[in-house]
Amino acid sequence: MKTFENIIFDLGGVIINLDYNRTAQAFIDLGLKNFNELYCKAQQSHLFDDFEKGTMHPENFRSELRKYLPSETTDEQIDQAWNAMLLDIPVHRVEWLRKVGEKYRIFLLSNTNTIHVDAFTKKADSVYGKGEFECVFEKHYYSCQMGMRKPDAEIFERVLQENNLDKSRTLFIDDSIQHVEGAIRTGLHAELLKLEEGEVVELKYLSLIS
Numbered sequence: 001m002k003t004f005e006n007i008i009f010d011l012g013g014v015i016i017n018l019d020y021n022r023t024a025q026a027f028i029d030l031g032l033k034n035f036n037e038l039y040c041k042a043q044q045s046h047l048f049d050d051f052e053k054g055t056m057h058p059e060n061f062r063s064e065l066r067k068y069l070p071s072e073t074t075d076e077q078i079d080q081a082w083n084a085m086l087l088d089i090p091v092h093r094v095e096w097l098r099k100v101g102e103k104y105r106i107f108l109l110s111n112t113n114t115i116h117v118d119a120f121t122k123k124a125d126s127v128y129g130k131g132e133f134e135c136v137f138e139k140h141y142y143s144c145q146m147g148m149r150k151p152d153a154e155i156f157e158r159v160l161q162e163n164n165l166d167k168s169r170t171l172f173i174d175d176s177i178q179h180v181e182g183a184i185r186t187g188l189h190a191e192l193l194k195l196e197e198g199e200v201v202e203l204k205y206l207s208l209i210s
Helices: 020-030 046-053 058-066 075-083 091-101 114-128 153-162 177-186
Strands: 006-009 105-110 139-142 170-174 189-192
Touching: 020 075, 046 058, 058 075, 058 114, 075 114, 091 105, 105 153, 139 153, 153 177, 170 177, 177 189
Parallel strands: 006 105, 006 170, 105 139, 170 189
Antiparallel strands: none
16 A cells, blocks of 8 residues: 555445445336336446436436336425435544545545435535535545546546546546456556445455554
8 A cells, every 4th residue: 555645536336325225216216117128237228328417417317217206206305315325424434534545635526416416515514614525535526517437438438637647646436347457457556445235344354544
């Protein structure tokens, strides 16, 4: 680890706890019985890809989902179901990140969308104070604001170039194997954060700091 100077962290499943099953069940309860065929951690339809790239507005995203739902389904119900996967951002994990930030340049790189950004920003602000969570990182990058998404090389290259990061001294940490593989193809070092029984393995086990 002494060879690394920079660390790029994923958000969902690495820093904020997620439960994809909660969103799947919420949509099933609303009437979308085949939600898992449209979206899961390993793969997703173009609808979700476009939303994560920011090329689809929330209104259009909801309208597309409503095609599979009862016509009376409200925007609020769709947002609540979509956000159901977002759990907590543990305080001890953020404190750990602050310590990591004392030794490394740290960045946040997340495939996400505007509905989720609004939801987890409110969660973080309620715990840490307005804007304090994002200040833990030197800079944060959200796919929906960049027009690109992981695992495509262009998104990694953007972060590297904008911050003058040396690939050979940069570590990327994600909980999705396809994103880790994309980072490796780009020339980064990458670590897959494995899940155990639905709980995120604590980051301290990666031994980034003593």
